[in-house]
Amino acid sequence: MIKGFARFLQSPGERLRSLFGASEAAGGPSTPRVIPRDEHPVSRRQFSEAALKVLYRLHNAGFEAFLVGGCLRDSLLGLNPKDFDVATDATPEEVKQLFRNSRIIGRRFRIVHVRFGREVIEVTTFRGKPNDDHGEHLASQSDAGLLLRDNVWGNIEEDALRRDFTVNALYYSIADFSIHDFAGGLSDIESRTLRLIGDPATRYREDPVRMLRAMRFAAKLDFHMAPETEAPIREMAPLLLQIPPARLFDEVLKLFLSGEGLKTFRLLREYHLFAMLFPEADECINEHHWAEVLIEQALGSTDRRIRDDRPVTPAFLLAAFMWGPVQIRQAQLEADGMPPVPALQTAAQQVISRELQHVSIPKRFSMPMRDIWDLQQRLPQRRGKRAFQTREHPRFRAAYDFLLLRETSGEMPPGLGAWWTAFQEADEHEQRRLLHSVGTDPASSPTRPRKRRRRRRPRSNTSNSPSES
Incomplete structure (x- = not known):
């Protein structure tokens, strides 16, 4: 070459x-x-x-x-x-x-x-x-x-x-x-060899981010790491905990938005580095196979969009990384008696708070990420005008794509995603039919709420009063 x-x-x-x-x-x-x-x-x-x-x-x-x-x-x-x-x-x-x-x-x-x-x-x-x-x-x-x-x-x-x-x-x-x-x-x-200059252990101690750069270059360039370069990485992975979370966020963007995010993720997992960036997500992956499948599918989709020169957002990937931990915490909170909506919100806050100790996520990404999660509870609610309101949400498209990933990963049974696919592509008549299939046709709902009829109390009949019977 x-x-x-x-x-x-x-x-x-x-x-x-x-x-x-x-x-x-x-x-x-x-x-x-x-x-x-x-x-x-x-x-x-x-x-x-x-x-x-x-x-x-x-x-x-x-x-x-x-x-x-x-x-x-x-x-x-x-x-x-x-x-x-x-x-x-x-x-x-x-x-x-x-x-x-x-x-x-x-x-x-x-x-x-x-x-x-x-x-x-x-x-x-x-x-x-x-x-x-x-x-x-x-x-x-x-x-x-x-x-x-x-x-x-x-x-x-x-x-x-x-x-x-x-x-x-x-x-x-x-x-x-x-x-x-x-x-x-x-x-x-x-x-096609990736080789550190100097003693690898010393260079990694000087700047542990070099371990992340090794993963990124190996994936991006399709290089193999020299044996002496890769040998200390698994043992020295915890050194990344010394790095400020804000700097690690910048590195996360480089790792996963380079067009080789899926390959990079697998290398990070292999060398125990992903756990230093997303510890709760790594724990969830080890226990639930669907969580790993969902992340890999999200990364694969992002890689394809980058290769096709289409826009991508870190919020979608971050939502996929941390969805597993959010689901686990939400289930625990609901088991303790908390209703689903506040349980999801509380779980999301807990997961994000822990993650911020490792990778600093700016609000311009954490807020859309939470919208994607919140919409997962709104997507099944399609009665009346709710389907139209949900479709008009600014994050609907990202939430819909996320729903499809959840189904194909095996986290939830298929069906809801196909309904929303059909609803988006349907004309007005077909939309009514789809809505009727879940219980209510919005055309039959009046534009203003019905007034409740006042129920009249029956007049008392003194001859039949209990006191005289």
Whole structure:
């Protein structure tokens, strides 16, 4: 797939020796392999105009400027690159001075976002080793090894070895259009291998989210993980509990809205990572097969919509992930005597409250999610005008799709979904027939409620009064 690279590729053993052998122990960087423009297939035509503007302005101002990471990896794999990241020796403040349409974000990792309309180009300064002192910029780690701050500036060689996977440590120079490979990424792309740079256990402790990234890349790129990369994951999965819930929500969106959500879910389950994100859902899956089937069907449907370039919402997937726990809690509350509607509402609140301790779900998604759940109790109620009122609800279509998943997963018997399918497609006459089949034709119901007839009390007859009988 990658033509003209054979003489630049090393065996895994040679690569590891060059990365972690004597030169690394001595603190020196590995020697990069530089592939000139006429010997690689990457072209500037594959890059966005915004990315090129950033690269050229940095270059013309006297700074080093490289495209780095996923956009190069995807280009080499024949995929369409979407996200363009730039690495430079300019500090965040220097980058901001060059671009009025930019802002510095982050405390843990200070980076610059340069905005061109809806497109954002992420610009990062070359980072050095965490334990090096580069003036006022220091890195800090927790006692467990978690990297708390990482604003140590370095050179491009140090920056490359600080990146997570070898396939993401490729740099495209705007100066001469060459590709710089510091970690054997080209060889791993050729063999479709996902390999962490450095000692995997140490790198996972520095940032446990790398375990989630490993799952996402393995699923998205159809790569296999190198044995040393996957070996510690199951044991180290609980380290994800150290990560702020807000950051994990961002990772959840990347995991399940990449177009390979189903494959990603199965990998997360296999490596015990899903339980760190959705613990109650994972417990439910282990006890109720239908809950896993429902989630997989929801993910499969979302993957198809993404491939067809149709809109998707995280609310629908989140509703599927947590529906099983909601049903279990609702059943327990009803068994204790609580009516169905408040039981569902209480169960939903309890499940969401527990989930927020792991993954922070914004209200713009949790509110539609709860609407989908609430409508599951309204969909069976089709008498009178209720069917028309339910159909006009803003979340009806999502709730209807969710109902179909519940039936096909085996959670509930089929039939209701087919009725609603027919009702949506029917003309007025057929709708009346369908409504009559459940008991009431709305046409026979008056537009205003009937007045109750006052029942007259019978006049008393003194001759028949009990007192005189």
